[in-house]
Amino acid sequence: MAFNGNFMCTSFKQELLEAKHNFLNSGGSTFNLALYTNSATFTAATTAYTSTNEISNTAGSAYSAKGVALTRVNPSVSGTTALTDFADASFSSATFTARGALIFNDSASGDPSVVVLDFGADKTATNGTFTVVFPTADASNAIIRIA
Amino acid sequence: MNIPALDIGLSKDFAVEVHTSNGRGFNPEEIAERCADKIISVSDTAHPAIQAQARAFKDNIVKLVEFYLAEAVKNDRTTVYNALTDAGHPELASLIRRL
Numbered sequence: 488m489a490f491n492g493n494f495m496c497t498s499f500k501q502e503l504l505e506a507k508h509n510f511l512n513s514g515g516s517t518f519n520l521a522l523y524t525n526s527a528t529f530t531a532a533t534t535a536y537t538s539t540n541e542i543s544n545t546a547g548s549a550y551s552a553k554g555v556a557l558t559r560v561n562p563s564v565s566g567t568t569a570l571t572d573f574a575d576a577s578f579s580s581a582t583f584t585a586r587g588a589l590i591f592n593d594s595a596s597g598d599p600s601v602v603v604l605d606f607g608a609d610k611t612a613t614n615g616t617f618t619v620v621f622p623t624a625d626a627s628n629a630i631i632r633i634a
Numbered sequence: 635m636n637i638p639a640l641d642i643g644l645s646k647d648f649a650v651e652v653h654t655s656n657g658r659g660f661n662p663e664e665i666a667e668r669c670a671d672k673i674i675s676v677s678d679t680a681h682p683a684i685q686a687q688a689r690a691f692k693d694n695i696v697k698l699v700e701f702y703l704a705e706a707v708k709n710d711r712t713t714v715y716n717a718l719t720d721a722g723h724p725e726l727a728s729l730i731r732r733l
Contacts, residue, residue, distance in 0.1 A: 493648050493649065494644070575668070579659065581654075606650070606652050607649070614657050615658060615659065616655045616660055618653045619651075620671075630648075632645070634640065
């Protein structure tokens with residue numbers, strides 16, 4: 488009953504072939520990042536957003552259900568690898584703890600999942616800023632790559 | 635003819651970083667570090683001379699970005715100070731100016 492690594496959801500790979508997701512900055516799908524406690528049990532078999540074990544605010548109202556919408560970065564290519572990225576996601580005036588996150592497509596029917604993110608440990612902000620920093624958007628590290 | 639399968643997935647050492655602060659927001663120095671990380675990265679397997687050059691360049695970028703972020707904060711506070719003063723809250727405006 489805990490986060491157990493980062494996963495690209497298998498259903499997402501299939502849905503890419505079904506044109507269910509659009510990562511263009513202009514006119515693309517809305518991708519959200521939702522935060523979870525360590526009781527969440529996500530794997531590559533996770534198929535959709537759930538409110539089960541989603542975090543709540545210890546104080547204040549920085550976090551609300553379904554988290555925050557991510558800012559898309561237009562897909563590009565590096566060599567023979569296609570990739571896309573998101574701008575870092577921030578919650579300000581935050582007082583909460585999270586162990587991991589789920590990125591999902593909030594504009595597609597059923598809120599299909601994209602990626603499971605494991606923070607490696609509980610991360611806490613108290614009356615501060617909570618920021619999820621995505622890896623360098625290159626052919627080796629970008630969050631979503633097709634090589 | 636066999637066409638190689640596409641590789642769609644996360645890299646072996648994939649990880650996101652989480653940065654948090656307590657009792658305050660991030661300061662220009664902390665944000666400048668993150669900004670430079672997005673601008674410049676160098677492989678651990680690159681030639682040592684190239685790694686050293688990239689790191690030196692990154693240090694300069696951090697200082698430059700930090701300076702302009704601090705300028706942005708100062709200028710925004712001036713705008714907020716004026717808005718609060720114009721709205722009849724000089725004491726609150728003074729608090730903002732002293733931050």
